[in-house]
Amino acid sequence: xxxxxxxxxxxxxxxxxxxxxxxxxxxxxxxxxxxxxxxxxxxxxxxxxxxxxxxxxxxxxxxxxxxxxxxxxxxxxxxxxxxxxxxxxxxxxxxxxxxxxxxxxxxxxxxxxxxxxxxxxxxxxxxxxxxxxxxxxxxxxxxxxxxxxxxxxxxxxxxxxxxxxxxxxxxxxxxxxxxxxxxxxxxxxxxxxxxxxxxxxxxxxxxxxxxxxxxxxxxxxxxxxxxxxxxxxxxxxxxxxxxxxxxxxxxxxxxxxxxxxxxxxxxxxx
Amino acid sequence: xxxxxxxxxxxxxxxxxxxxxxxxxxxxxxxxxxxxxxxxxxxxxxxxxxxxxxxxxxxxxxxxxxxxxxxxxxxxxxxxxxxxxxxxxxxxxxxxxxxxxxxxxxxxxxxxxxxxxxxxxxxxxxxxxxxxxxxxxxxxxxxxxxxxxxxxxxxxxxxxxxxxxxxxxxxxxxxxxxxxxxxxxxxxxxxxxxxxxxxxxxxxxxxxxxxxxxxxxxxxxxxxxxxxxxxxxxxxxxxxxxxxxxxxxxxxxxxxxxxxxxxxxxxxxxxxxxxxxxxxxxxxxxxxxxxxxxxxxxxxxxxxxxxxxxxxxxxxxxxxxxxxxxxxxxxxxxxxxxxxxxxxxxxxxxxxxxxxxxxxxxxxxxxxxxxxxxxxxxxxxxxxxxxxxxxxxxxxxxxxxxxxxxxxxxxxxxxxxxxxxxxxxxxxxxxxxxxxxxxxxxxxxxxxxxxxxxxxxxxxxxxxxxxxxxxxxxxxxxxxxxxxxxxxxxxxxxxxxxxxxxxxxxxxxxxxxxxxxxxxxxxxxxxxxxxxxxxxxxxxxxxxxxxxxxxxxxxxxxxxxxxxxxxxxxxxxxxxxxxxxxxxxxxxxxxxxxxxxxxxxxxxxxxxxxxxxxxxxxxxxxxxxxxxxxxxxxxxxxxxxxxxxxxxxxxxxxxxxxxxxxxxxxxxxxxxxxxxxxxxxxxxxxxxxxxxxxxxxxxxxxxxxxxxxxxxxxx
Numbered sequence: 003x004x005x006x007x008x009x010x011x012x013x014x015x016x017x018x019x020x021x022x023x024x025x026x027x028x029x030x031x032x033x034x035x036x037x038x039x040x041x042x043x044x045x046x047x048x049x050x051x052x053x054x055x056x057x058x059x060x061x062x063x064x065x066x067x068x069x070x071x072x073x074x075x076x077x078x079x080x081x082x083x084x085x086x087x088x089x090x091x092x093x094x095x096x097x098x099x100x101x102x103x104x105x106x107x108x109x110x111x112x113x114x115x116x117x118x119x120x121x122x123x124x125x126x127x128x129x130x131x132x133x134x135x136x137x138x139x140x141x142x143x144x145x146x147x148x149x150x151x152x153x154x155x156x157x158x159x160x161x162x163x164x165x166x167x168x169x170x171x172x173x174x175x176x177x178x179x180x181x182x183x184x185x186x187x188x189x190x191x192x193x194x195x196x197x198x199x200x201x202x203x204x205x206x207x208x209x210x211x212x213x214x215x216x217x218x219x220x221x222x223x224x225x226x227x228x229x230x231x232x233x234x235x236x237x238x239x240x241x242x243x244x245x246x247x248x249x250x251x252x253x254x255x256x257x258x259x260x261x262x263x264x265x266x267x268x269x270x271x272x
Numbered sequence: 273x274x275x276x277x278x279x280x281x282x283x284x285x286x287x288x289x290x291x292x293x294x295x296x297x298x299x300x301x302x303x304x305x306x307x308x309x310x311x312x313x314x315x316x317x318x319x320x321x322x323x324x325x326x327x328x329x330x331x332x333x334x335x336x337x338x339x340x341x342x343x344x345x346x347x348x349x350x351x352x353x354x355x356x357x358x359x360x361x362x363x364x365x366x367x368x369x370x371x372x373x374x375x376x377x378x379x380x381x382x383x384x385x386x387x388x389x390x391x392x393x394x395x396x397x398x399x400x401x402x403x404x405x406x407x408x409x410x411x412x413x414x415x416x417x418x419x420x421x422x423x424x425x426x427x428x429x430x431x432x433x434x435x436x437x438x439x440x441x442x443x444x445x446x447x448x449x450x451x452x453x454x455x456x457x458x459x460x461x462x463x464x465x466x467x468x469x470x471x472x473x474x475x476x477x478x479x480x481x482x483x484x485x486x487x488x489x490x491x492x493x494x495x496x497x498x499x500x501x502x503x504x505x506x507x508x509x510x511x512x513x514x515x516x517x518x519x520x521x522x523x524x525x526x527x528x529x530x531x532x533x534x535x536x537x538x539x540x541x542x543x544x545x546x547x548x549x550x551x552x553x554x555x556x557x558x559x560x561x562x563x564x565x566x567x568x569x570x571x572x573x574x575x576x577x578x579x580x581x582x583x584x585x586x587x588x589x590x591x592x593x594x595x596x597x598x599x600x601x602x603x604x605x606x607x608x609x610x611x612x613x614x615x616x617x618x619x620x621x622x623x624x625x626x627x628x629x630x631x632x633x634x635x636x637x638x639x640x641x642x643x644x645x646x647x648x649x650x651x652x653x654x655x656x657x658x659x660x661x662x663x664x665x666x667x668x669x670x671x672x673x674x675x676x677x678x679x680x681x682x683x684x685x686x687x688x689x690x691x692x693x694x695x696x697x698x699x700x701x702x703x704x705x706x707x708x709x710x711x712x713x714x715x716x717x718x719x720x721x722x723x724x725x726x727x728x729x730x731x732x733x734x735x736x737x738x739x740x741x742x743x744x745x746x747x748x749x750x751x752x753x754x755x756x757x758x759x760x761x762x763x764x765x766x767x768x769x770x771x772x773x774x775x776x777x778x779x780x781x782x783x784x785x786x787x788x789x790x791x792x793x794x795x796x797x798x799x800x801x802x803x804x805x806x807x808x809x810x811x812x813x814x815x816x817x818x819x820x821x822x823x824x825x826x827x828x829x830x831x832x833x834x835x836x837x838x839x840x841x842x843x844x845x846x847x848x849x850x851x852x853x854x855x856x857x858x859x860x861x862x863x864x865x866x867x868x869x870x871x872x873x874x875x876x877x878x879x880x881x882x883x884x885x886x887x888x889x890x891x892x893x894x895x896x897x898x899x900x901x902x903x904x905x906x907x908x909x910x911x912x913x914x915x916x917x918x919x920x921x922x923x924x925x926x927x928x929x930x931x932x933x934x935x936x937x938x939x940x941x942x943x944x945x946x947x948x949x950x951x952x953x954x955x956x957x958x959x960x961x962x963x964x965x966x967x968x969x970x971x972x973x974x975x976x977x978x979x980x981x982x983x984x985x986x987x
Contacts, residue, residue, distance in 0.1 A: 054656075061653035064646050065701070066327055068499055071342055072481060075701050269582055 024116055024198055024249070025242045031112065032253045036260030039101055044270040047097035052271045055093055059086040094272075109250070114218045116249035118203060118235040120195040121171055126153050128234040129167045129190070131181050136160045138183055138227045145180040149173055150192065163229075183227045190231040191219055204232040342479065350480070350704070352961025354975060356765035359699065360952075361758060362410075362487065362710030363751055364403055365718050365925060367775035368394040368935045374748050382756035386770065386937040394933035396948035397774040399878045399891050400824035401929040403504060403715065404438055406773035406949055407488035412468030413953030413968040417881030419468040421489060422888060423822035424513075426465075430835045432808050432907070434821060436513070438489050438505040439464050441639070447556070454556030455604060462492040462639060467883060469965075471953035472498055472706055480960050481705035483698035486691060488710060488773075491662065493643035499701075500643045501651065501694065503710055504662040508629040509600070509610040509638070510551050510560075514661050516669045517627040519546040530906075531668025537623050543568035548627050550600035551608050561600035561608065569619040576619050587616040592682060595657035598630060609633040611657045615679055626674055628683070631660045651694055658690040665716035670920045677920075680720060681743065685750075688713040692754060699761055706956065711754075717747045718776045722923025726778040730916035759939070767959060767975070772934035773949060779924035781861060782901030782917050783868050783894060785820045786909045792855070794818040797909060804909035811909065814838060817848060821907045823900050823926040825888025826852065826872075833885075849874060849889055856892070861914050867895040868914065870928045880969075893928030900926065941976035 065079040121127050133139045139158055142165045146152065154168040171177070171194040178189040193201045202218030207229045213221060222228055240247045265272045350356075371392075375384045386392060398406045398416060400423065408421040416422050426437040444458040466489050472482040476497035484490065486503030493502050508514055516532040521544070524534060537546040543566055550561040565580035575588045585593055593614040600608040610630035617624040632639055634652040641660050642648035652658065664687050670680040688711060695709040721743040723729040732740065755770060762768055786804075789795035796815035797804055804810035808819065813829060813836035820826045828845055831837040839845050853872040861868045871893030879887050894900065902919070903910050925932045936947050944951075950970035957964055958972035 057653040057656075061650050063327075064650040064653065068644070068647060068650055069481075069701050071338070072701065072703065074703060 032256035036257035360708040365715035366772035380752040391938040401774040417879030420883035485709035506662040770937035775932040784901040826890040
């Protein structure tokens with residue numbers, strides 16, 4: 003599923019995203035997603051029932067104000083507010099479920115582009131391979147393409163069953179590094195670019211949910227002695243409105259605002 | 273898509289639920305993956321809780337101070353109170369004779385219970401016996417000379433034209449001219465013309481909480497410590513007392529007598545289009561604003577789809593829509609918000625749609641219709657939009673045969689159910705204090721259906737008895753049922769009063785008093801005229817000594833008071849009054865020999881107070897079966913003095929007030945033989961232990977002490 007969505011997404015908009023400014027792209031996508039969400043909500047929810055539930059909630063809030071000197075009335079109004087909130091959430095839950103699935107996949111894919119920065123030429127970076135046992139760690143061998151070079155000897159950390167290499171790239175490009183162990187060779191993609199590019203931080207063996215959330219590559223074979231290969235890409239910071247943002251926070255805020263504006267314009271009950 | 277969603281697929285839902293649940297379980301960056309959907313849900317719902325929490329916190333922190341303040345304010349309240357709560361259910365026009373008759377026939381079990389274990393008396397009404405007059409007296413505890421309401425209409429002394437006696441709405445004083453536009457700066461000015469202080473103001477000041485629902489003549493709503501929703505006299509969005517709209521493809525040059533407008537429906541492609549006329553354009557560019565709507569008929573299914581603004585709904589023939597929001601846009605950001613209901617009357621061969629008067633939208637009222645303003649919004653949020661117009665039951669549409677009996681009744685009882693919901697909510701929200709509500713369905717239904725009760729009424733003279741629907745019997749049954757539900761909700765510390773402002777009689781014969789005045793030389797028409805149009809169009813005021821307009825008032829054309837008055841005040845005026853009294857009192861209907869007028873009352877004798885100068889000079893007490901003719905009310909002079917009333921409006925109360933007392937029921941025994949509506953206000957104040965203002969005209973009643981309860985063991 004994840005491979006399918008990754009490929010589909012790459013096919014649809016992978017190249018189109020590359021030359022754009024990340025901040026503007028995040029804003030545009032957030033606005034589009036916010037509007038899309040309210041439209042999906044409109045067609046998957048019982049708008050009349052939601053409208054009624056919200057109206058009743060507001061009425062009970064007004065009751066607290068209107069009958070403020072009548073303590074029993076106010077207490078009953080509070081109880082009704084809580085009950086009304088439950089009713090509202092129950093009505094909003096189903097459309098929320100329907101909308102959350104495609105949005106989750108979308109965000110996972112967008113995170114490949116906006117979550118991490120690709121490596122720069124001449125920038126050193128670490129490759130961390132985790133193996134299944136300590137013995138295997140001593141037999142691991144790294145094979146590099148000509149554009150990548152090792153800048154330091156490999157560091158073996160037997161306690162963590164880990165081997166770490168420090169590498170440097172000579173120029174932009176998308177490369178595969180190969181790691182051989184116990185007679186098997188596995189590869190890991192390394193992206194060196196100056197703009198926006200799709201990166202996969204880790205290649206995992208198994209770990210379905212980890213792969214779904216953090217990886218953009220196929221799983222390592224089950225019988226491979228290597229459990230994971232990670233590249234230390236730096237997290238991307240988006241500059242917007244004089245502040246530094248994690249793209250997901252910015253996405254969340256902007257899509258919410260767009261959704262709220264959109265619902266008012268389109269007359270949608272959310 | 274929504275249909276797809278509605279067709280539930282439990283398997284898929286379960287998979288989706290599991291996947292989403294698992295995604296949400298992972299705490300990495302996935303908390304944000306819920307995206308805006310979660311954000312909306314969380315913000316929308318928890319915002320409410322957040323606000324409630326903030327308010328609770330505020331309430332908690334300020335509680336001690338408010339408690340002390342309330343104790344101080346309420347030091348007078350409840351201390352000497354004889355009851356914990358007073359519930360007043362007003363049934364406009366409930367007739368004591370009819371109620372007695374039904375009770376004697378074994379009907380109305382709950383009212384019978386009140387009669388047998390509490391109180392049932394006729395309740396003396398006001399002079400004249402007209403709702404705004406009587407309810408104004410009810411709420412102020414004074415005679416009309418002190419509250420200034422003598423009829424629905426008052427007359428402008430400068431031009432003899434009518435104005436609404438209860439409130440005056442005028443344009444904002446200041447305007448800004450921008451090209452062809454005249455932009456109003458500010459809101460319309462609303463001035464209440466009723467004087468006197470409603471008794472709930474005294475209660476509120478003393479710390480007794482009051483909920484007041486749709487008591488007539490409470491527009492504009494006045495500030496007081498309690499909640500109030502205005503009733504009779506609230507205008508529609510056009511500023512009238514109710515103008516319906518009849519959209520039809522049938523060509524007709526006829527105009528409705530009053531209360532409605534005929535609007536053409538025109539073909540547009542495969543469908544039709546028409547419009548609802550709204551208020552006058554506030555930008556001064558002339559003409560009324562309009563709300564366009566489209567109709568697409570489906571003859572095979574006997575229905576039509578109506579599209580107005582962004583709302584689309586389908587109606588079957590003979591069906592009402594819900595309340596539909598309509599906007600009248602004037603440009604430059606000016607929009608009037610209203611609500612109305614559509615009734616599909618016919619779709620083939622002609623297309624006819626009736627639209628109720630456009631009511632002020634209670635969710636965003638363009639004029640204040642409640643105190644505080646949020647109270648009307650609260651009720652609309654809780655129960656949905658509702659009729660806000662004072663006279664919401666469209667009697668004119670039935671009179672003009674735009675609606676039939678069934679459609680009118682459906683409208684009446686639809687409104688009534690809304691009011692019942694409001695009333696029971698107010699009852700729940702007022703565990704101590706006063707809860708008063710007036711239901712006017714009783715008045716409207718009796719006005720329009722008395723013809724089926726009166727075996728000789730000319731409007732249905734040929735209809736066999738067996739075919740006459742039992743509308744009024746059903747009405748009283750419904751009201752009795754309502755009282756039954758109220759009785760279930762009150763304890764023995766609550767005093768229940770069921771009252772009406774007046775009773776009812778048949779209105780079979782119309783009496784045009786202006787025609788009588790004309791034929792007897794008191795009112796003169798212009799040269800060459802034998803009749804006059806509406807509002808004295810052809811009256812020669814320089815030779816007119818007396819005239820009548822409205823329902824019961826007869827006026828002298830008094831010099832120095834009326835613009836073109838000719839009757840000298842003092843002795844000549846008194847002599848003329850006496851002469852008119854003598855001639856009119858006992859006036860006979862030549863057709864039947866029945867007495868058309870059973871009493872002529874000198875206003876100087878029946879009214880006292882600072883506003884008596886605005887009163888008519890004489891109050892006309894029509895006999896049973898008679899009332900002022902439709903033409904006479906509107907200042908029209910016709911050739912005939914008496915004629916049959918062939919309208920659906922067949923019952924009335926604007927007769928000799930002695931003939932139409934209201935009712936007083938109570939769950940407690942009240943020690944009074946001849947109670948009057950003017951006594952209600954002083955009685956309530958006394959029950960809550962408050963001192964009575966010296967200007968009150970009514971006398972408080974005394975409750976008979978309840979018999980001591982038998983000991984538990986004996987019980």
